[in-house]
Amino acid sequence: MIHCLWVSAVGKGYGTQLLQKCIDDAKQRGKKGVAVLTNDHTSWTPSKALFLQHQFQLVATAPFDFELLVYPFSGDVELPYFPENWHERLAGYHNLTILRSFQCPYVEVATENILAAASKLDISIDLVEIQSREELMEKSPTPYGIFSVIYKGQLISFHRLTVHSIYKKLQTLLEEPV
Template identity: 60%
Template structure:
């Protein structure tokens, strides 16, 4: 039997969130649950799907005006995350249907979601295409914006100033929020790799929607690492991978300066 549970402050206190639930004492898990408690006040929905009492998936979504994705989508809901334990059983569709139903009941124009084939940190595009979402916009680094509209309405869209956003950061800079529990691990890996190379890292905490829309160098919004005016990543990397990417950038700029 499938059962949908919508988290609130009380249920979160009792059962916790789905994300990183295998490590409930980790800082990332603690940060995520605190973030959820704050976002419930803004209308965020965090819905778990249970089959015979066992958790088999979840979906997280909120109004665009308070979302963690860098997208202009007035009067739409934005899906942050969708995850299921097993594909092909209709779990994802059931969770998407719950989101669409809430959006209709709220009088929204529809629902949007951000996808990217390069990382598992965003939901898979295919499940949304099967549920009548259409790709409406694209951004650098293989980001795509999909929309499910209920009626004729303005199209959601990405900003277009991505180059300028990245180029402003010369120092190694991590821009982050705690919408995802893996941000803490991703940050630690960067700091360790940077320390090994003798590089000082700066961390910018995104505290509100205005900062997100102004500072994030990618549409994903919750984690980015930039160095010498170039994006290194928008998702978690191993310490080895971070060190390798940093070293390549350092060497590249040394060669460029020598030629100059």
């Protein structure tokens, strides 16, 4: 599963080289294929364009514009899929909650920004450290299980926001009738 593919110099083939290395590594390890989660509305997930150029197939979509692309190594592989209960998962969170796992070096900065905005609004935060795949499958309100911010049953963000951006979003939700 590819969580992140980031190159600073585009147009030089580095993304293709990294992707090929990942495919070769998965084959050497006896995996059945390679999957990637994309979302074209944020830079926090890889762009799907590179994967589509390299014969990845779109196999599933989820709320908030998430897409699951797969490069199976054979035609008889059972393809991965998304669960269907995203909205049910969101409904369980009423307090301002951050779900995170440390698969990305920017999670800490993203968390600090949420904490700063919440402090300005005097909102307490529930911080949930995702420790396992099972916990992720139970709690995450999006396929992007690395970082989610939820308040009053609504997904606020799954990527880093500035303190000012999150402050404005939270302030709007505070003003909404219960």
